[in-house]
Every structure is written in structure tokens, then in C-alpha cells.
Amino acid sequence: MNTSLSWIKAYVPDLDVTPKEYCDAMTLSGTKVETCTLLDKNLEKIVVGQILSIDPHPDADKLVICQVDVGTEKLQIVTGADNMRVGDKVAVVLDGGKVAGGHDGGPMPEDGIRINAGKLRGVESYGMMCSIEEMGSSREFYPEAPVSGLYIFPQDTPVGADAVEVLGLHDAVIEYEITSNRVDCYSVLGIAREAAATFDKPFHPPVVAKTGNGEDIHDYLKVSVEDTKLCKRYCARMVKNIKLGPSPKWMQRRLASNGIRPINNLVDITNYIMEEYGQPMHAFDYDLIAGHEIIVKRAKDGDKFQTLDGQVRTLDSTMLMINDAEKEVGIAGIMGGENSKITDDVKTMVFECACFDGTNNRLTSRKLGLRTDASGKYEKGIDPNTAEEAVNRACQLVEEMGAGEVVGGMIDVYPVKAAGNRVKFEPDKINALLGTDISPETMKGYFRKLDLGFDEETQEVVVPSWRQDLHYMADLAEEVARFYGYANIPTTLPGSRTAGRIPFDKRVQDVCRETAEFCGFSESMTYSFESPKVFDKLLIPADSSLRKTVTINNPLGEDFSIMRTLPLNGMLTSLSTNYNRRNKEARLYEMSKIYLPKQLPLTELPDERVQVILGMYGENFDFFNMKGVVEEIFARLGMRELPEYVAEAGKPFLHPGRQAEVFYGGKKLGYLGELHPDVADNYDLGTKVYLAVLDVPTLCEFASFDYKYTGIANFPAVTRDLSMLVKKDITAGEVEKMIRQRGGRLLESLELFDIYEGAQVLTGYKSMAYSLTFRAKDHTLEEKEISTVMKKILNGLEGMDIKLRA
Structure with missing residues (x-):
């Protein structure tokens, strides 16, 4: 939202502040100023001068010598301009003065250009005559200025007057950052009301006078609203005997300060009302309205409509349209139709000033890919009570500018009057x-x-x-x-006596995050909504419960139409991006949410679960590296028992021979393994990828932050090594479980330090070697105690058909 400071002062006339004071105070009172552009920046010692004579330069064909009256004296000025005549009044920069722009109309220097007296091709020149560009402005603000050449003032402009003041350049254009809830501040009157409150000055809104020629608009036009939910109010007034022409300079400059190009008096009035009141308006050529009737109703599915920009739009039944007795003539609140546009031949015109539903307007604008200044106002939700005053103000301006004859009365369809809170x-x-x-x-x-x-x-x-x-x-x-x-407002500490605490599940998540980062992983963040095609890429069976998903009603597209039921796609997409950008290795983790519906269609919220997913690839990583990270997470969570791993987890997206489910305390915590080669191809991953997924709610059942410390052992440890032949289908986990059970309280630790398969080992077997450490807390172990425990262990191994190696 932009305004000029002078426009604000028109409604707060007692506002006597500099632009800086204004911007600082408005920002502190809640109307944040984004930028402030001073229109008189770098303009010094510029007055209105009158050209007394123009003579050719003796040594330059493209230069002339002018004698100029600047009020206090007559100056000789050499110029290359050619659009002036004797008697014209122009802007003159005196010796030592400053202009904002260059002679060539290029970019304005930061500090402007200092003008000093001197000689041009041997002739003395005591100043410079200016174009509008050299004064830091443009034809957007001053359309009467020539495309190139000097700016010519009207003949009634006093000689010697401050040219900057005459042009209204002692002003500032201010850009505000308005929050979406302050709809009233998307208007100049709304900003002015805030300024009046900020500086404690009286607010003087426009006094809207009664207009009309004594006739009644109801004799000319009929309006009906079929959908009062989408059109809360519809006001219409009428103007006859239209006289098109330029709008006054004050209006042109105010519109230009808001970034709106002046066109003609009637178009400028509708734009001016939109900026002044924040109320969009539209004008119809009365003679093009079939049956002289306006009907506000929804479009039909598949209707075609050509808008003012020449494009044909396809409509649907959610869109609100303005119709006459035969056809659609405008998309409500967005843009009129080519079939009813105002031309220079217009004689009678209808002003529309309505309040359309903001949400519907935004959705229609989005569907059509058509956003306008009016739709930008409507979608924020304007006040329907503003419509009457706004249309009456427009008619007042029509009369003041002599742009036409206002017909008396107003059509006002307003079924339910809006009341404030x-x-x-x-x-x-x-x-x-x-x-x-x-x-x-x-x-x-x-x-x-x-x-x-x-x-x-x-x-x-x-x-x-x-x-x-x-x-x-x-x-x-x-x-x-x-x-x-x-x-x-004084700075104080919170007065509550309750101490804040991080919820337990958040503490668990924090430990998972910290441990992953400690192990060299970087955090990844991906969308919770994805495409149904993901299941095919992950080889999920057609009858899998994972395909039963929560479907989004208004997705951004098919690729974002469901809520994920497993966290793999985002991780694999991130790993693929790294791999295809030639990163030799990558380690990523994510605290991802999955959404598991309890039944479909939904009758209650789905089970929303947080899962930790770890993913990595690289020549130095394998299945056991990932297993080590998982166990490190367990250890950091105070889970002191060793987890159990069950091979062949049945995950179709993992390698059939290199996957395992993770159990702890009899409950499944997650799974890990190598990515299936076919899935890796689907994600354009040309290397081995390792994944692990842990369910945070289940981790919370076993995690403990109740740390217990034990003293340093006072008695020596005893080690024994075991070398054995084990069938290939027996896992190390099964062997270790048995050894721990049989070892009892004296077994302090065990470590697998060698595993071998080869020519010296029986077919179908593998050689495994463990180092066992024994220690008693209250005495030095004797050989008899160690032998007893070792015998139990060996008996257990024998029961598993495991043989000791000689």
C-alpha cells in the first residue's frame, strides 16, 4: 500500500511533521513503513522563469542562447532544448543549485547533480532549464510533460516562484507493509485515520454531498442479486451526458503516487475511490446492458467468457458473475467483459459499487489465473457499509469535475446489514x-x-x-x-510460578536428533504430502494397508494429494539429489511425521506419528554402520538392554537378504537395511543406500533419563576367548543372547572379534571368535567360578549345534 504524505495531510490538515518524523511514528504505532521516497530529493534553488528571448548560438547549431526572467534578475542560459518559445515559463536551476537527474534521462545519481555557472562553447551560461526527468519525476506523475524537452508551466504561474513547490514535489511517497488483518488500512482514509490517532490530530474525512438531477435511477435500471451469500451488497448509481477528458492534476498525481497510471476522468474516479476508500468500483456502458437489467448470479460449468484483457476464460459454478438480461458482462470483483467495456463514445454509465465474498473472490481469481487491483482488495474482506459512501463520493467527483450529469437515487441491494463487533x-x-x-x-x-x-x-x-x-x-x-x-512498557520477568519443562517425547526427539548429528548426519526436511505414485516406486503391494491414505481435498496437484504413511520417499528424494549432484557420500536424518487413518472415510483424526528416518550412502558405509548408529541412539536414550534384530523383515523396498526388524522389550521399534536395487533405480540412485526407521512413540515407552552411576571396579577382570564353528543360518545375535543368558551376573562384556568363511571351514559353517570378560564386584574371581560359568556357556552353545574349534 502506497500513499503520498500530502494525500494523508488532506484528511489530517493539522499534521505538521517531516517525512522522517511521520514514518518513525507510524511504524511505532503499528503501521509499518517499508520505504519513503522524497520527491524533492536533491532539488535545490529551482525557480519558475520566463523566457524573454531565444537567439542562436554563434558556434553550435544545436544550442541556443536564452534570456530568462527569474523574478529577481534576468539570466543568460545556454540550452540544447528545442520545445520552448518566447514567453514560456520553465523551471530554472540557479547557479549553485541541484537537480536530481542527468541531462540524458538516465539513472538518477545518488547525490544529484550540482549546476554551476560556466561557458558552453564560449558563451556564458548562468543556470540550467529543466525537464521533468531532471527534477526526479516522470510523465507518469506529469502526463502533460513532453516526451523530451523542457517542462512548460501554465501561463498563470508566478515568475520567481519555487518551481518544486509549484509542481507539488515537496512531498514523499510512502510504502507501507500492511498486515492482512488490517483491511481498513488498505485505503488512504484508513492510513489517514491511523495517522490522526498516532499524532493525536483531528481526522477530517471527505464531506460527501448529495448529488442527483431529480430523476430516479429505478426508472432506468433494475438490479437483482440471486446469490446474497457471495454478494453481500450491491449499490448502483448512474451518470448521463458523459464528458470524457483528463482528470485534474491533483487526482493524477495522487493516483500516480499509488502506482496507478491516469487514463481519463471517469476511469480515474473509479481508481481514485478504490484507493481512497479501499472500495473497488466498476463502470458499465448503460447502452450495452441488455434489458437495462443487472443480475448477480453464479456462472454455469463450462461457460466461456472474454474478459477486458482479450482472453477467453472457462468458468464454473463456483464463480460469481455480473449479468445483464441476456449475457454475462463481468466476473464479480475481478474484471469486466469485452462485451461491456467503456469506450470513448459512452453517453450514459452505471457505477457498480459492491461487496463480494473475499474467499470466493480469491478462489475464482486463482482458478482463472487472473489477479487485479480490485480482486486484491476484495479477497481481504472489505466492509459492505463502505459501498454507499464510496459510490456517492464518486458521483460527487463526477459533478465537481463536470464529467457528466448524475441521475438521482441509488439502487441498493443489502439484505443483511453488517454490524460491528x-x-x-x-x-x-x-x-x-x-x-x-x-x-x-x-x-x-x-x-x-x-x-x-x-x-x-x-x-x-x-x-x-x-x-x-x-x-x-x-x-x-x-x-x-x-x-x-x-x-x-516495562521489562519484567514472567510472573508464573510454574517451571517450564520440555515434554518427554520432545526430549526423546532431541536426543535422536543430537545423536544423529553426533554421528555425522545432517537434518533433512521434506513435505508430509506426496503423490500416490510413491507406492509404486517403493514396490508397495497393491493390497498393502500403507496405500490407505488421507487424501487432501484441495491439493496443489496430484504430486501433493495424499498424506504420507511412511517416511521413505522424502529421504530417498533428498539422497538422490545429493547423489546426482556428485556428492560422494551423504548422511541425512529427518524427524518425519506419518499419518495412518484409523478408517476410511475419516470419522476421526488419523494416527499422527513421528518417526526418525536415517539414510546414507558412500563407499565407507555399510549395514553395520547403520546398525551402530541405531544402537548409539538407544544407548543415549538410556535403553541399557541390547536390542534384538529379526532378519527378513518383509519390507519390499529393502534388499531381501539385508534387512532386519528391530525389537526391544518384546516390541517392534522399527527396521533397517539396504535399499532394494529396483527401488534405487526408481530414484536414480546408482549406489548402495542404507536406511533405518525408528518409531518415536514406541521409543518413548522404553527411553529413560534417570541416569544411575556406578563406581570404578575394585577387582580385576578375567578374559576368556571362544572360537567356534557356527552354522551359517545362526545369527550373531542369537549366539550373543545365549552367551549373556548363561554368563549371568559375572559376565561383564563380550566382543565378536573375528568372523571367517573359507576353505579351512566346513561347508555350511562360519568361524566366529568372541572375547568374554568376567568380573565380580565384591571379590577377585577364582578359576573355579570362571570354569563353572564357561561350562554353562559351552553347554548352551552345544545345544545350538555349535562346535568349538581346536
Whole structure:
């Protein structure tokens, strides 16, 4: 949202501040200023001069010598301009003055250009005559300026006057960053009201006079609204005997300050009202309205409609249209049709000023790929009570500018009048929330400055309909805070006696995250919604429960149409991106959410679970590296028992011979393994990839942060080595489980230090060697105790058909 400071001062005439003071105060009161452009930057000592004579330069064909009256003296100025005549009044930069732009119309130098007296081809020149570009402006602001050459003032301009002031360049164009809830501030009047409250000055909105020629618009036009939900109000007024022409310079410059190019008086009036009131307007040629009837209703599916930009749009039944008795003539709140556009031959015109549903307007704009200034206003949700004053203001401007004859009366279809909110005034709660001690009367004073009413009987703040952001006590507290001054609110510590704590599941997630990063993994973040095609890429069977997904009603596209039921796709996509960008190795983890519906169609929220997924590839990584990371996570979570691994987990996306499910305390925690080669091809991964997935809610059942410490052992340990022949189908986990069970409390640790398969080992067997460490806490172990435990272990191994090697 842009405004010129002079436009704001038109409604707050007592506002006597510099642009910097204005911007600083408005930002601190909640209307954030993004940029401030000074129109008179680098303009010094520029006056209005009148050309007395023009003579050719003796030594240059393209230069002339002018004698110019600047009020206090007559100056000789040499120039290359050729669009002036004797008697013209032009902008003259005096000796030592400054202009903003260069002679060639190029980019403006940061510090402007200093003009000094000197000689041009041997002739003295005591100043410079300016174009509008050299004064830092453009034909957008001053359409009467020539395409090239000097700017010529009207003949009634006083000689010697400050040219910058005459042009209205002692001004600033201010850009605001308006939050979407402050719909009222998407208008100049809304900003001016904020400025009046900020500086505690009277606010003077336009006084809208009654207009009309004594006739009644109802004799000319009929309006009906079939969908009052999407069109809350529709106002129409009429103007006859149209006289098209340029709008006044003050209007052109105000529109240009908001980035709108002036066109003609009637178009400029509709744009001016949209900026002044934040209320879009549209104009129809009355003679092109079939049956002289306007009907507001929804389109039909498949209808074709050509908009003013010449494009044919395909409509559907969710879109609201403006129709006449025979055809569609405009897309409500977005753009009119080619079949009803205003031409230079217009004689009678209808002003439309309506309030359309913001959500529907936004969705229609998005479906059609058509966004306009009007749709940008409507989609934020404008106040329907503004429509009447806005259309009357437009008719007032028509009369003031002599642009036509306003027909009396107004058609106003307004089934349900919008009323403002009422918010209970609770000063004690406001002070408690802000940490202040502001009196109730002071708070009421702030409300009065903002044009908020107050009901003494019910002790309620009466919110006008144009303030759609005030609903609760906290909203009132924000109004109090910003006008009391955020800098005046004391800094205090929280008054609550309860100590904040991180939830247990978040602590578990933090440990998983920290451990993964400690092991060299980097965090990845991917979308929770994905494509149904993912299941085919992951080789998920057609009848798998994983394909029963939550479907999104309004997806961005098919690739984002379901909520994921397993976290693999995002991780594999990230690994693939790294691999195809020639990263030799990658280690990534993600705290991903999956969504498991309890039944379809949904009758309750799905089971939303957080899972840790780890993924890596690289020549130095294998299955056991990933297994080690998983066990490190368990150890950091205080899970002191060793997990169990069950081979052949049945995961179709993992290598059939290199996968395992992870169990702890009899419950499945997740799985790990090598990615199936076919899945790797589907993701364009030309290397071995290792994955692990752990379910955080199940981890929480076993995690413990109740740390217990034991003293350093006082008695020596004894080690024994075991070398054995083991059948290939017996896993190391099964062997270790048996050894731990048989070893009892004296077995302190065991380590697999050698595994071998080869010519010296029986077919179908593998050689495994373990180092066992024994220790007693209260005495030095004797050989008899060790032998007894070893015998139990050997008996257990023999029961598993495991043979000792000689």
C-alpha cells in the first residue's frame, strides 16, 4: 500500500511533521513503513522563469542562447532544448543549485547533480532549464510533460516562484507493509485515520454531498442479486451526458503516487475511490446492458467468457458473475467483459459499487489465473457499509469535475446489514497481559482516537464494521499497547510460578536428533504430502494397508494429494539429489511425521506419528554402520538392554537378504537395511543406500533419563576367548543372547572379534571368535567360578549345534 504524505495531510490538515518524523511514528504505532521516497530529493534553488528571448548560438547549431526572467534578475542560459518559445515559463536551476537527474534521462545519481555557472562553447551560461526527468519525476506523475524537452508551466504561474513547490514535489511517497488483518488500512482514509490517532490530530474525512438531477435511477435500471451469500451488497448509481477528458492534476498525481497510471476522468474516479476508500468500483456502458437489467448470479460449468484483457476464460459454478438480461458482462470483483467495456463514445454509465465474498473472490481469481487491483482488495474482506459512501463520493467527483450529469437515487441491494463487533472492556486483564498499570480512562482515550465507540451501560467497546480485526480482549490490549508505546512498557520477568519443562517425547526427539548429528548426519526436511505414485516406486503391494491414505481435498496437484504413511520417499528424494549432484557420500536424518487413518472415510483424526528416518550412502558405509548408529541412539536414550534384530523383515523396498526388524522389550521399534536395487533405480540412485526407521512413540515407552552411576571396579577382570564353528543360518545375535543368558551376573562384556568363511571351514559353517570378560564386584574371581560359568556357556552353545574349534 502506497500513499503520498500530502494525500494523508488532506484528511489530517493539522499534521505538521517531516517525512522522517511521520514514518518513525507510524511504524511505532503499528503501521509499518517499508520505504519513503522524497520527491524533492536533491532539488535545490529551482525557480519558475520566463523566457524573454531565444537567439542562436554563434558556434553550435544545436544550442541556443536564452534570456530568462527569474523574478529577481534576468539570466543568460545556454540550452540544447528545442520545445520552448518566447514567453514560456520553465523551471530554472540557479547557479549553485541541484537537480536530481542527468541531462540524458538516465539513472538518477545518488547525490544529484550540482549546476554551476560556466561557458558552453564560449558563451556564458548562468543556470540550467529543466525537464521533468531532471527534477526526479516522470510523465507518469506529469502526463502533460513532453516526451523530451523542457517542462512548460501554465501561463498563470508566478515568475520567481519555487518551481518544486509549484509542481507539488515537496512531498514523499510512502510504502507501507500492511498486515492482512488490517483491511481498513488498505485505503488512504484508513492510513489517514491511523495517522490522526498516532499524532493525536483531528481526522477530517471527505464531506460527501448529495448529488442527483431529480430523476430516479429505478426508472432506468433494475438490479437483482440471486446469490446474497457471495454478494453481500450491491449499490448502483448512474451518470448521463458523459464528458470524457483528463482528470485534474491533483487526482493524477495522487493516483500516480499509488502506482496507478491516469487514463481519463471517469476511469480515474473509479481508481481514485478504490484507493481512497479501499472500495473497488466498476463502470458499465448503460447502452450495452441488455434489458437495462443487472443480475448477480453464479456462472454455469463450462461457460466461456472474454474478459477486458482479450482472453477467453472457462468458468464454473463456483464463480460469481455480473449479468445483464441476456449475457454475462463481468466476473464479480475481478474484471469486466469485452462485451461491456467503456469506450470513448459512452453517453450514459452505471457505477457498480459492491461487496463480494473475499474467499470466493480469491478462489475464482486463482482458478482463472487472473489477479487485479480490485480482486486484491476484495479477497481481504472489505466492509459492505463502505459501498454507499464510496459510490456517492464518486458521483460527487463526477459533478465537481463536470464529467457528466448524475441521475438521482441509488439502487441498493443489502439484505443483511453488517454490524460491528462488541468486545467486553476488561482493563485489569489488559494491564495483566501487558504488564502495565494504565488507567481505564486512558485506555478509553485511545479507543476514542481510533473512532471506537464505548457503551457505558454494558462496559463494551463498540467496534465499527470497518475494523474487522477486533474480536477479543487481546485485540483491545494490542490497540492499547501500540498507542501507549511499546517502549513505555516495562521489562519484567514472567510472573508464573510454574517451571517450564520440555515434554518427554520432545526430549526423546532431541536426543535422536543430537545423536544423529553426533554421528555425522545432517537434518533433512521434506513435505508430509506426496503423490500416490510413491507406492509404486517403493514396490508397495497393491493390497498393502500403507496405500490407505488421507487424501487432501484441495491439493496443489496430484504430486501433493495424499498424506504420507511412511517416511521413505522424502529421504530417498533428498539422497538422490545429493547423489546426482556428485556428492560422494551423504548422511541425512529427518524427524518425519506419518499419518495412518484409523478408517476410511475419516470419522476421526488419523494416527499422527513421528518417526526418525536415517539414510546414507558412500563407499565407507555399510549395514553395520547403520546398525551402530541405531544402537548409539538407544544407548543415549538410556535403553541399557541390547536390542534384538529379526532378519527378513518383509519390507519390499529393502534388499531381501539385508534387512532386519528391530525389537526391544518384546516390541517392534522399527527396521533397517539396504535399499532394494529396483527401488534405487526408481530414484536414480546408482549406489548402495542404507536406511533405518525408528518409531518415536514406541521409543518413548522404553527411553529413560534417570541416569544411575556406578563406581570404578575394585577387582580385576578375567578374559576368556571362544572360537567356534557356527552354522551359517545362526545369527550373531542369537549366539550373543545365549552367551549373556548363561554368563549371568559375572559376565561383564563380550566382543565378536573375528568372523571367517573359507576353505579351512566346513561347508555350511562360519568361524566366529568372541572375547568374554568376567568380573565380580565384591571379590577377585577364582578359576573355579570362571570354569563353572564357561561350562554353562559351552553347554548352551552345544545345544545350538555349535562346535568349538581346536
